[in-house]
Amino acid sequence: MVSTTLPVRKPRYLRRTAKTGLWSWVVTVDHKRIGMLYGATAFLFFLVGGIEAELIRLQLARPNGHVVSADAYNTLFTMHGLTMIFLVVMPMGVALMNYIVPLQIGARDVAFPRLNAFSYWVFLFGGLFLYSSFLLGGAPNGGWFGYAPLSTGDFLPGDGMTFYSLGLQMLGIASLAGAVNFIVTIINMRAPGMTFMRMPLFTWMSLVTSFLLLFAMPVIAVALFEMMFDRVFGADFFNVAAGGDPLLWQHLFWLFGHPEVYIMILPAMGIVSDVIPTFSGKPLFGYPAIVFAGIAIGFMGWGVWAHHMFAAGLGPVANSAFTLSTMMIAVPTGVKIFNWLGTMWGGSLRFKTPMLFAIGFVMMFVVGGLSGVTHAVVPSDYEQTDTYYVVAHFHYVLFGGSIFGLFAGLYYWWPKFFGHMLNETIGKLHFWVMLIGFNLTFAPMHILGLQGMPRRIYTYPGNMGWNIPNFVETIGALIIAASILVFIANVVLSRRREARAELDPWDARTLEWLTPNPPPEHNFDEIPLVRHRDELWHRKYAPTPEGVPTRIIAGGERTAADAPAHEAHGIHLPSGSYMPVMAAIGLPVTAYGLLFFPPLIGLGLLIILTGFFGWVLEPQTVEEGY
Amino acid sequence: MSAHVPAVPEAHEHHTSTGLSNNKIAIWAFLGSECLFFGSLISTYILYHNQTNGGPTAAETYNIPFTAIVSFVLVLSSMTAALGLLALQKGDHKAFRAWIAATALLGMIFIGGQAFEFTHLYEEGFTIQTSPLASSFFVLTGFHGGHVTVGILMLLGLLAMSLLGRLPQEDAHRAELVILYWGFVDIVWVIIFTVVYLIPTLGRG
Numbered sequence: 001m002v003s004t005t006l007p008v009r010k011p012r013y014l015r016r017t018a019k020t021g022l023w024s025w026v027v028t029v030d031h032k033r034i035g036m037l038y039g040a041t042a043f044l045f046f047l048v049g050g051i052e053a054e055l056i057r058l059q060l061a062r063p064n065g066h067v068v069s070a071d072a073y074n075t076l077f078t079m080h081g082l083t084m085i086f087l088v089v090m091p092m093g094v095a096l097m098n099y100i101v102p103l104q105i106g107a108r109d110v111a112f113p114r115l116n117a118f119s120y121w122v123f124l125f126g127g128l129f130l131y132s133s134f135l136l137g138g139a140p141n142g143g144w145f146g147y148a149p150l151s152t153g154d155f156l157p158g159d160g161m162t163f164y165s166l167g168l169q170m171l172g173i174a175s176l177a178g179a180v181n182f183i184v185t186i187i188n189m190r191a192p193g194m195t196f197m198r199m200p201l202f203t204w205m206s207l208v209t210s211f212l213l214l215f216a217m218p219v220i221a222v223a224l225f226e227m228m229f230d231r232v233f234g235a236d237f238f239n240v241a242a243g244g245d246p247l248l249w250q251h252l253f254w255l256f257g258h259p260e261v262y263i264m265i266l267p268a269m270g271i272v273s274d275v276i277p278t279f280s281g282k283p284l285f286g287y288p289a290i291v292f293a294g295i296a297i298g299f300m301g302w303g304v305w306a307h308h309m310f311a312a313g314l315g316p317v318a319n320s321a322f323t324l325s326t327m328m329i330a331v332p333t334g335v336k337i338f339n340w341l342g343t344m345w346g347g348s349l350r351f352k353t354p355m356l357f358a359i360g361f362v363m364m365f366v367v368g369g370l371s372g373v374t375h376a377v378v379p380s381d382y383e384q385t386d387t388y389y390v391v392a393h394f395h396y397v398l399f400g401g402s403i404f405g406l407f408a409g410l411y412y413w414w415p416k417f418f419g420h421m422l423n424e425t426i427g428k429l430h431f432w433v434m435l436i437g438f439n440l441t442f443a444p445m446h447i448l449g450l451q452g453m454p455r456r457i458y459t460y461p462g463n464m465g466w467n468i469p470n471f472v473e474t475i476g477a478l479i480i481a482a483s484i485l486v487f488i489a490n491v492v493l494s495r496r497r498e499a500r501a502e503l504d505p506w507d508a509r510t511l512e513w514l515t516p517n518p519p520p521e522h523n524f525d526e527i528p529l530v531r532h533r534d535e536l537w538h539r540k541y542a543p544t545p546e547g548v549p550t551r552i553i554a555g556g557e558r559t560a561a562d563a564p565a566h567e568a569h570g571i572h573l574p575s576g577s578y579m580p581v582m583a584a585i586g587l588p589v590t591a592y593g594l595l596f597f598p599p600l601i602g603l604g605l606l607i608i609l610t611g612f613f614g615w616v617l618e619p620q621t622v623e624e625g626y
Numbered sequence: 627m628s629a630h631v632p633a634v635p636e637a638h639e640h641h642t643s644t645g646l647s648n649n650k651i652a653i654w655a656f657l658g659s660e661c662l663f664f665g666s667l668i669s670t671y672i673l674y675h676n677q678t679n680g681g682p683t684a685a686e687t688y689n690i691p692f693t694a695i696v697s698f699v700l701v702l703s704s705m706t707a708a709l710g711l712l713a714l715q716k717g718d719h720k721a722f723r724a725w726i727a728a729t730a731l732l733g734m735i736f737i738g739g740q741a742f743e744f745t746h747l748y749e750e751g752f753t754i755q756t757s758p759l760a761s762s763f764f765v766l767t768g769f770h771g772g773h774v775t776v777g778i779l780m781l782l783g784l785l786a787m788s789l790l791g792r793l794p795q796e797d798a799h800r801a802e803l804v805i806l807y808w809g810f811v812d813i814v815w816v817i818i819f820t821v822v823y824l825i826p827t828l829g830r831g
Contacts, residue, residue, distance in 0.1 A: 111648040176659060184651045188642040214655055218663035225765065226670065235754045235761035236679065237670070243677035244758050252666060609779070616783065617792075 019521075027576030029113035030521055034120050035099030036417065039410075041124055042091040048131075049083035050484060052076045054477055057441070061474035063462035073458035074141040075160070079130075081144030082164070085264065086171045087127045089402045093267035094119075094178055096409050097206045099417065101182065103512035103519065104200045106191025106528045111184040113574045114615060119178040121584030126170030129588045133163035136595075140164035143456065145257070146227070148238035148249035153231050159595055165228040166591040172217045172224070173587065179213035182206055191511070193530035197291070200510040201284065202409075204291050205270030208298040212259045212266070215302075220256035223249055232594055247312060254305035262301045265365075265397060266294060268405025269336060272358045275408050276340050278508045279355035280347030283534055286339040293332035293339075300329045310378050311385045319378045326376035333369055337362060352506070353427030357408035360435055364400025368393055371446065386456075389449025395442045407434075407487075414494075415501030419517045423498060426490040434483035440476025444469035509534040522571045574620045583611025653803045657810045660773075664814050667769060668821060671762040675826060679757030684826035687752050687763075689743070696739035697819045700774070703732035704812040707781075707805045714788075717795040723788050726801075729808070730781040733774050740771045763822065770818060773811045780804045 025033060056076050059067040068076065102110055110116050133139040138160040142151035151161045186207045190199070199207075227249070229235035236242040238249060277284045284290060306314060306322040340362050349355070371393040375381045384390055407430075414422045448469050453460065460466055504513045513536055515523055532538040541549040586607030593600030642648060675684060710725030744764070747753070754764045784801055787793040793801065 112652065180652050180655045180659075183655050184648045188644055188646065188648050188651055190643040194643075214659045215662050218659050219666050222663060222666035222670070225769075226761075229754065229761065229765055233754055235765065236756070236758045237674075237761050237765075239758070242679040242757055243674070245673060245677075248670065248673060252670075613783065617787075 024576065026581055027117075027578055029109075029117050029574050029576055029580070031098050031102050031110045031113065031116060032417075032519065032521075032523075034116050035095045035097075037120050038091050038095035038098055038123070039417075041120075041127070042088050042095055045083050045087035045127060046092075047484070049080050049088055050481060052080040052083065054481055056080060057474040057477035059458060060460075060470050062471065063460055063464075063467055065459050068458070070458045071141065074456075075139045077456060078140045078143050078164075082130065082140065082168075084398070085144060085260070086168065087123075087130075089264045089398065089406070090175065091123055092406050093209070093264070093402075094123075094175075096202075096271065096406070096413065097178075097182060097209075097267065100409075100413060100512055101186065101203050101206050102189070103416075103515060103523060104203045104510055105186065105189060105194050106511050106524060106530065107185065107189040108523050108527075108571065109573065110181050111189055112181045114577050114580050115177050115181050117577070118580035118584055119174045119181065121581045122170055122174035122177070122587060125584055125588045126167055126174060129170060129591055130163060130167035133160060133167075136163075140167075145253055146249075147253075148223075148227055148230070149240050149244065149246055151227065151249075152238050154239075162228065162231050162595055165224040165231065166594060169221060169224050169228075170587050170591065172221050175213045176217045179210040179217070182210040183214065186210070191527050191530050194511075194535075195530075197288065198530060198533040198535070200270075201273035201287075201290065201294075202267070202270035205266040205273070205294050208294050209263050209266045212263045212298055212301065216256045216259040216263065219252055220260075223252035223256070226252075228594070247309070247314075250309050250312060251305070254308040255302075257308065258305040259301045261397070262297055264402050265405075266297070268361060268402045268409075269294065271405050271409035271412070272340065272361050273336075274510060275354045275358040275412050276343050277534075278412075278506050279350045279352055279358070280344050281350075281507075282343055282347040283509070283537075284339070285342030285345070286335075287533065290336055290339045293335040296332040297329065300325065300332070304329055307376060307381070310375075310381045323376050323378055327373060330369065330373050330376075337366060337369075352411075353422065353424055353431060354408045354412035354506070356428060356431045357404050357411060360431065361401060361404040361408060364396055364404060364435075364438070368396025368398075368400055371396065384449060386454055387449035388445040388453045388455060391455055392442050392445035392449060395445070399442070400438060404434075407431075412506065413512075415505050415517050416512060416515075417518060418495070419500055420494060420498040421501050421505060422490050422494045426486060426493065430483055430486040430490060433479060433486055437476050437479030437481075437483055441473045441480060442476070444472050504536070504540075507540075509537040511535055514539075522573055572621055577615070577618065579611050579615035579618060583608050583615060586611060647799055649799065649803055653806050657806070660810065660814075664766075664770070664817075667762070667766040668817065671766050671822060674758040674762045677758035679759075681756040681760065682750070682752050684759060684763075684822075687747065687750075688823050688827060689746075690823060690827055692739070693743070693819065693823050696736050696743075697815060699732050699739070700736045700812055700815050703729045703736070704809050706732065707808050711798065711801055711805050714793070714795060714798045714801050719788060719793075719795075722801075723785060726781055726785050726788070730778050730785070733778045733781065733808075737771055737774055737778070740767065744768075766822065767818065770811070770815060773814070777804070777808045777811055780807070 025037065028034060028037075055068060056073070059065045059073060059076075098110070098116065102108070130140070136159065138158045140146070140160045140163055142156050142161050142164070146161060146164055149155065151164075186199075186203055226235070226237040230237050230239065236244055238244045238246070240246055273284055273290060303325045304322060306318055307326045310319055310322070344359075371389070375384060375390070375393065411422055411427055414420075448466055451465060453464070453466050460470075501517050503517065505517075506513075511528060511530070514528060528535070540552060542552050544550050586604045586609075588604075589607060590601050590604030593602075593604055644651070678684075706725045707729045710722050710729060713719075713721035713725060752760050754761050781804060784793065784804055
């Protein structure tokens with residue numbers, strides 16, 4: 001039905017146009033399907049990273065534990081960190097960005113649909129490559145931060161850290177491609193009237209995150225290349241005996257690593273900034289302030305990296321400067337928190353599951369943020385560095401922050417993805433079990449850290465006074481695992497039992513809820529004309545003469561979603577393509593070549609090149625067929 | 627070209643929020659990212675410019691007249707690339723192909739010069755394993771050479787598309803993307819030539 005007028009010529013490029021079946025997912029360039037692929041993959045990695053965490057906690061439950069060996073423990077905490085950061089929190093944010101951002105700005109797709117597919121496949125292959133190290137002679141074991149020179153071949157022989165350098169390189173390529181795509185999409189694909197200061201906060205924070213990725217990824221790429229050249233080709237970047245600087249890696253890594261922290265938290269902040277107004281029945285309090293706070297975090301995030309290195313001995317001037325910048329970056333973060341509180345203040349609050357997770361985010365993030373400010377003070381940081389206090393801090397911002405925020409987003413947008421709600425009762429159970437488990441696991445770590453328990457030790461003697469908190473933490477970790485099982489049960493049961501979601505089940509405020517659940521492939525039959533911030537709300541409510549907002553009865557401009565989705569006449573969407581997945585598969589082939597069998601490097605590069613040339617030359621749509 | 631205009635955002639001129647094409651914003655964003663990439667590599671080189679590990683120093687190693695000539699060749703290729711783009715925008719396909727072929731050729735001369743230089747240095751015992759200085763030199767200039775090589779492949783792709791009749795005048799913006807990239811890579815070389823080659827040898831007399 002899409003195109004009947006053009007003569008069908010003999011296709012020169014292998015194309016697949018079926019809309020269902022396994023292959024349709026492999027060749028898909030639809031941002032919604034790619035978002036689902038990202039989300040499903042990230043969730044599977046979440047389970048793997050969670051199992052690693054449980055093993056760590058079981059090992060530390062009692063003093064002198066021997067659930068795993070010291071070597072296995074090193075691998076576990078390294079892979080747990082890498083997995084949760086690069087294979088869970090980042091891609092889960094990207095999953096939501098992929099699905100929601102084009103809908104929020106009133107676009108039919110992202111700017112570069114095939115580049116989007118390429119990002120996903122590179123991410124998947126990068127993750128699988130990293131995990132294939134378990135079967136191929138040892139997984140990374142030098143910590144997610146991989147400090148060189150400690151991670152060079154002299155100190156960590158074997159292929160583990162080579163897998164690390166090559167695997168992260170691939171994940172970086174995926175992130176970079178995604179960042180370019182989302183920057184262009186958000187800047188250039190907005191519906192008419194969707195000015196920057198009308199954009200929903202999730203879209204805003206996705207834009208800031210994309211810029212951070214754009215500039216942070218090349219820095220870690222250089223560090224990883226230098227590590228790779230040291231390990232594979234015997235270069236001297238981190239060879240201290242030859243004059244290599246032991247701080248070079250730390251500087252490059254944290255110049256990437258601190259923006260990375262904001263890359264992980266900003267999407268969650270965006271989600272929370274969309275969820276809280278919806279369930280408070282009020283517009284976001286201080287919208288411009290919260291937008292500019294996000295941008296300010298994006299800029300200031302580049303000037304704080306050395307607070308990760310206070311103990312490295314940079315000298316009092318550098319340490320003082322980074323103390324100041326670190327304390328200052330708490331200001332825009334505080335602005336956001338007060339704005340969320342201001343949004344809830346006096347609102348008609350509805351404590352649905354997404355709202356509970358959003359409030360959980362705000363509370364847990366405040367705890368993590370405050371412990372973070374204590375690290376900014378150098379003398380205090382000297383006490384805390386490399387102890388469990390730091391572990392407590394970053395889990396409060398990454399788990400209590402990012403993961404709670406992402407779950408808020410998942411519960412909020414689930415009806416958008418699948419057309420049915422997640423069960424409220426089970427959802428609330430999930431929230432409370434997770435909140436309790438989370439605090440049982442990570443709150444005692446503050447105390448353990450201040451008592452001096454170091455990070456990354458695989459066991460500890462029984463006479464240190466650490467036994468009870470550690471045991472409590474392990475119980476907490478098991479409770480978290482139980483809460484994830486509750487979530488999975490919710491997904492399965494809701495799929496069977498929950499009725500179809502209404503069009504706008506949460507009485508939301510932003511454009512994504514103008515489309516049917518789930519949206520048709522082309523998203524909007526008519527591209528909406530945007531006249532207001534919170535456009536959807538203004539289409540539903542109008543002020544009475546007394547200034548009280550009242551629901552517009554059966555009317556107004558809200559037509560697109562009310563009408564049944566019909567066949568998209570005259571809307572040509574890009575056809576599926578094999579080229580992105582083909583170009584992506586060349587990367588792991590090249591990487592295995594660098595590790596094991598040099599001729600594979602040539603083969604991999606050839607595959608990448610073929611994929612890209614095919615990509616450029618093949619027409620966008622099958623109908624176009626040259 | 628068929629007469630119908632599909633509403634596909636990627637390849638065709640289409641209404642955008644800023645009026646700029648998606649491709650152009652994308653290439654500028656990518657080049658912004660590349661600044662940080664080369665910035666980090668150049669920073670590493672500056673950090674290690676005296677770390678010779680008992681091997682040759684920077685001043686002893688480089689052959690400035692030779693590198694100056696290949697640098698001139700690369701800078702010249704920016705001009706031929708720009709002239710090629712101008713020709714395509716005017717619809718002069720023959721001139722476009724000639725200029726683009728010349729650009730690719732100049733790029734190949736540069737890569738040939740780099741291959742010669744690397745071989746020469748290896749024979750003199752200045753290898754990637756010699757010292758942090760040598761490692762950062764080879765990785766920085768090597769990655770730049772890799773970028774030039776990718777640029778040559780893209781130029782040859784443009785040439786092939788033009789010869790197949792797939793690059794009409796109204797698609798000149800597609801050629802512009804490649805030429806923006808090419809110009810960026812050339813500018814990076816100007817910085818590398820100054821920082822890596824010229825400054826360490828200034829006082830040599």
